[in-house]
Amino acid sequence: MEQDDFSLCVLDNARKAARAVSRHYDRLARQVGMTAGQFSVLVAIRQGREESTGELAERLSMERTTLVRNIALLERKGLVISELSRNGRGKHYLLSSEGARLLAKALPLWRQAQKEVLGHLGSNEEFMKAIGALQQLSKL
Amino acid sequence: MEQDDFSLCVLDNARKAARAVSRHYDRLARQVGMTAGQFSVLVAIRQGREESTGELAERLSMERTTLVRNIALLERKGLVISELSRNGRGKHYLLSSEGARLLAKALPLWRQAQKEVLGHLGSNEEFMKAIGALQQLSKL
DNA sequence: CGCTCTTATGTGTATATACACGCCCTTTGT
DNA sequence: ACAAAGGGCGTGTATATACACATAAGAGCG
Numbered sequence: 001m002e003q004d005d006f007s008l009c010v011l012d013n014a015r016k017a018a019r020a021v022s023r024h025y026d027r028l029a030r031q032v033g034m035t036a037g038q039f040s041v042l043v044a045i046r047q048g049r050e051e052s053t054g055e056l057a058e059r060l061s062m063e064r065t066t067l068v069r070n071i072a073l074l075e076r077k078g079l080v081i082s083e084l085s086r087n088g089r090g091k092h093y094l095l096s097s098e099g100a101r102l103l104a105k106a107l108p109l110w111r112q113a114q115k116e117v118l119g120h121l122g123s124n125e126e127f128m129k130a131i132g133a134l135q136q137l138s139k140l
Numbered sequence: 141m142e143q144d145d146f147s148l149c150v151l152d153n154a155r156k157a158a159r160a161v162s163r164h165y166d167r168l169a170r171q172v173g174m175t176a177g178q179f180s181v182l183v184a185i186r187q188g189r190e191e192s193t194g195e196l197a198e199r200l201s202m203e204r205t206t207l208v209r210n211i212a213l214l215e216r217k218g219l220v221i222s223e224l225s226r227n228g229r230g231k232h233y234l235l236s237s238e239g240a241r242l243l244a245k246a247l248p249l250w251r252q253a254q255k256e257v258l259g260h261l262g263s264n265e266e267f268m269k270a271i272g273a274l275q276q277l278s279k280l
Numbered sequence: 281c282g283c284t285c286t287t288a289t290g291t292g293t294a295t296a297t298a299c300a301c302g303c304c305c306t307t308t309g310t
Numbered sequence: 311a312c313a314a315a316g317g318g319c320g321t322g323t324a325t326a327t328a329c330a331c332a333t334a335a336g337a338g339c340g
Contacts, residue, residue, distance in 0.1 A: 004247065006183050008322065010257045011176050013274035016201040018158030019297075020280040022326095026150045026298085036151050037326065043146050048187040054288065066327050068290065073325075090288055107144065117150045120280055131278060133270040134153035137253040140160040140260055159327075166328085177296065194318065206297050209322060212293075229306070230318060284339085291325080293330075308315075 009043070014137060028109040034101060038079075039110065041070055042103045045080060045093045052090035061138050074099070146229065154277060164257070168249040172242060178219075181210050182243045185220060185233045192230035213241070266277050 006012065025036035034042075044060055053071070057064040071093060074080040079099035082091050095103065121127045146152065165176035174182075184200055190241030193211070197204040211233060214220040222231050235243065261267045 005250070006187070008254070008271055008330070009180070009250070009273070010254060010274075011161055011185075012180050012200075013271055013278065014158045014161040015177070015296095016279035017274040018154045020201060020278045021151055021154040023298080026280050030299095037155070040149070040152050040155070043149075045147070052288070053290095060152075061160060063159075063328050064288090065290075065329085070326075071184075072290095073220050090188075091238045091273070110149070111144070114150065117280065119277055126276070129269065130273040131148055131150070131153055131229075131240070133273040134150075134157040136261055137157035137267070137270060138153065140257065155326095163328080170329095175295070192318075193320095203298050205299085205320075210296075212320090235312090282340095286337075289332100289334075292330085294328090297338100298329075298333090299322105299324090301320105301322080302320100303319080304317100305319105306315100307340080309313090310311100 010137070021117070025110075027104065027114050031109060033107045034079075034102065034106065037070065038074060039103070039106055041067070041074060042079065042095065042099060046095055046100070046103060048092075049091050050085070052085070052092060052102075055062050056093070072105075146148075157242050157267070163250070168253050169246065171249060172246045174242065174246065178208065178214060179243070179246055181207070181214060182219065182235065182239060182246075185211075186243065187234055190232050192225070192232060194230075196233070201264070232262070 006092050022036055025039070029036045029039050029067060040060070045055060048056060048059065051059070053068060054064050057067040060067065062070075071080060071082070079096055080093055080103060081096050082093050084090075085092055116123070121130060145268060162176055165179070169176045171178050179199070184196060188196060188199065191199070193203050193208060197207040200207065202210075211222070215222060219236055219242060220233055221236050224230075225232055241272060248258050258264065258267050
């Protein structure tokens with residue numbers, strides 16, 4: 001009966017995994033002048049219509065104020081446009097044409113990164129097991 | 141044959157999981173005035189003897205320069221002491237008595253956090269599956 | 281109408297992360 | 311011995327993350 005086996009520390013393992021995965025995707029995202037996290041936000045904005053900042057943050061499981069700054073950066077780069085919602089409450093976001101163009105350019109790199117992770121994990125089954133585990137942990 | 145299913149994006153899922161897990165452990169670590177990441181580094185320093193910064197970073201799967209700043213912070217807080225290695229090459233680190241005391245105070249909180257994650261995942265089997273997946277991804 | 285309550289957004293501050301770069305000291309080749 | 315090479319360390323800069331707090335504006339009520 002092990003006590004305090006830090007190799008089983010969920011924090012350590014989750015952060016190590018996120019660092020490794022982020023470096024992996026970042027290497028490719030850099031080729032089109034963005035970070036992997038920025039790619040994620042652009043994808044989320046393209047998918048969702050008329051979402052407030054809070055709703056978008058919820059969907060990304062991200063702290064709202066973190067998202068505010070990430071999007072502010074994307075606006076400064078001219079990739080995202082914000083609009084006040086008609087009912088006066090809140091803002092929502094959409095891609096600029098430049099943003100859409102850059103996202104299209106990044107998509108093949110994303111597919112490559114996904115494929116490389118799949119190769120690393122060995123099989124589709126392992127891949128899905130990993131995704132499932134990450135999704136469970138995200139709901140903590 | 142799905143193309144571009146972003147719910148299967150490893151980056152998104154890994155980062156979401158790390159954010160959720162970090163928030164979980166951070167809430168407890170704050171009770172003793174540290175962050176969860178600082179706890180990890182303290183544990184690593186306590187375990188390893190005579191490790192250079194680079195070796196420690198390697199073991200933590202962390203960028204060396206990231207670790208440099210994390211440890212500098214811990215030194216300013218008086219929790220860690222650095223020493224030049226005798227052979228002139230490199231430094232190594234050890235806990236101050238204050239650091240050891242604080243780490244001891246944090247350990248029960250860590251055990252609680254681990255137990256809560258186990259509860260969330262439902263079973264020991266699920267827990268080990270998640271750890272295994274994270275460790276695989278860390279080796280990317 | 282004005283007061284309060286709720287909801288939504290943004291800022292201050294601290295920490296974490298990593299790439300590019302520079303510095304210093306040791307080792308090695310001649 | 312000295313110059314070149316390499317390893318190890320820290321800094322400059324940019325981004326990411328989140329808690330505490332501040333701000334603003336619609337909604338409901340007397």
